[in-house]
Amino acid sequence: MAVRSLDDYARLARKGFDHVLAESLEAVERASAETRAAFDRTGLRPGRSTRPGPPDTTTKILDRPWAAPIAVGPLTGPARPADETAVLRAADAAELPVVVDTVPANDLANPVPTADGTRWLRTYGHRQHGDVERSVADAERAGFAALLLSVRSQGGGRPARPDAPRADWADLERLRATSALPLLVAGVRTAADAARAFDTGADGIVTDSLETLPDLAAVAGTHRPVLLGGGIRRGADILVSLASGADAVLVGRLVLEGLIVDGEQGVTDVLGALVRELGEAMTFTGTALIAETCPDSLRTGHRPPLPVRPTGTRGGAANAPGNAVGVLRKEDLHASLSDPVLDTMTFLNEVTHRYPDAVSFAPGRPYDGFFDTEQIFTYLRRYLDQLAAQGRTEQDIRTAMYQYGPTAGQIREIVADSLRADEGVDVPAESIVITVGAQEAMLLVVRALTAGPDDVLLAASPCYVGITGVARLLGVPVTAVEEREDGFSCVDLETAIARERARGRRPRALYVIPDHSNPSGTTMDAPTRAALLETAERHGILLIEDSPYRRVSPGTPLPTLKSMDRSRSVVHLGSFAKTVFPGARVGFAVADQQVVDAFGRTGLLADELAKIKSMVTVNTSSLSQAAVAGALLAGGGRISEMNVEPAAYYGNAMRTTLRNLDARLPAARRAALGVRWNEPTGGFFLTVHVPFRADNEALTRSAQEFGVIWTPMNYFYPQGGGDQALRLSISYLTTADIEEGTARLARFIEAQAAVS
Structure with a gap:
């Protein structure tokens, strides 16, 4: 099944919801809306770890090791009750505890030592006390690790599930007297509730409120766990919860989505994705161990407004940075700005x-001794003459020079002719977008190709910092495919693709500079170029070919990847900033890939790039385009000859x-x-x-x-x-x-x- 992300599972699971399940989950969603909104207001700050190697997601709760601070469940109205076994198997394989409503018969038949138990039993206040005692006794015999009881909160807590009446504090006292198993109380939302739960004998608490976590954690101290239940949709949410004071989280909705879509494998995939995303969030914040998680990792997007400095105030706290009008906190700006x-x-x-x-x-930058100021006027006149020769009126020409012009560019035909003459790249003009240098072309392409958080950009490494910067600004992860001493290896590319897909991520494209690359200066040989095209086509990824240095080098260069491209696997980026006119800042993207919408209608990737450009720079300077076009026309489109x-x-x-x-x-x-x-x-x-x-x-x-x-x-x-x-x-x-x-x-x- 081609499911690659948590978003995919959520989307596909909705199609499998029956009426009863949909209503039940809708109620749960409403109950966690406040927490979800709090997650949306909270981000993570980048940081660097002082420890080598990948982060360690393992933790210990109630003196038992967990592979990650995640407990599975409770499942709300499972779509396929008979598949509870599938959830248990997937959670066991992931070394994560599971909260269940009844003791599975298999657990009674094959009990484990309590110290090794990974099951928690959830019980309710509406049951007869005798039923509770029998259920708890079964849990103890089966080697369960803990009990979970929901109580009525003075802070307006919501029910753990819509059809489950909550217990009261007397139920907690009776349950505490019934069993020696660790007992956690769910439904706690205030510090007063937390204190009462611990005074009554609770060993830990569960809350559905992200914003009150710091207060609850302060009451719990260091030895009594606090868990957040509800609102978790991402691995980053888990790290935000931990940094806010939680020791772990409960995940039910995501597990149910995996179960509905693909049974046990779906649950396995969802849990794996969560743990993986948690590790990535830890790497981003520089957190090496779960125990090192701290509030400093948090970045809150919506803070109270800064105090206004009183009129006439001089000096003092009112004038301190962070308190003055017009002074911004760095942590309130986009995280990439700290990269x-x-x-x-x-x-x-x-x-x-x-x-x-x-x-x-x-x-x-290029040596400017080859550029003559008078050439600017010569090139502009050459382009204007071309427009006149095409039958354009004086008004047409005035509009072409003074107005914004088409977003995709007004010299696309001239650039297409140049590519055909000089590089053997034969593409229609409509597949070209004229950009503000190749840097804008990179931004447009990366933005268009990355649809979700699991999409990743591969880059031949070392690589130009411009592509890395674009990815950071857009929040797109970059995976390096490091060059060997003897150059780029397609074997390494295949390894990187397989590794990313095994992590549940989707490699979208490889960025590469085949000719005299920046920074290393290496050039890809002909066999590697052919192998790279074959590898890209076989794995269904695009190649982003950047080619600024081909025509600043002596001799005849090897063919571009685009000129060898027979399957539209290459998006070709070019620039006139190293050759024709650096100050004009004109580049281009050749994007002749077909794009098919949900109704079967087709277009070009270039059209999608133009849409993005319309919201970034609107269009490339008409004057700059005219100067570059005039230079190309004067040289017959052959930069190779112009640049000898x-x-x-x-x-x-x-x-x-x-x-x-x-x-x-x-x-x-x-x-x-x-x-x-x-x-x-x-x-x-x-x-x-x-x-x-x-x-x-x-x-x-x-x-x-x-x-x-x-x-x-x-x-x-x-x-x-x-x-x-x-x-x-x-x-x-x-x-x-x-x-x-x-x-x-x-x-x-x-x-x-x-x-x-």
């Missing part, structure tokens, strides 16, 4: 401005850099130091591996003491790595700069290696 990847370029710019005399191998001189310049700069590195650090010396680098034949970048941690601290020392700037490679690893490598960019430097810069770099490497 280090968004600070990388800022840090590099600060270093560059702080040390203006340093030779900088950091900027990845710049490509030769960049190729010479790369060779000069490699030659000088070799002269400053000869083979024997770099072998002794543990230094090595790759040797790209084009592009802007190369990678140098060093025997020390090449981080921001090392970069600052390099700039300050040795007058040379580079980029730490760890910026480019989405899931960590590259700590002992640095990126050099050769695109913006003269030969003299390169000679001096490599000499300074060699001195820095020697000194830093000695210190390390």
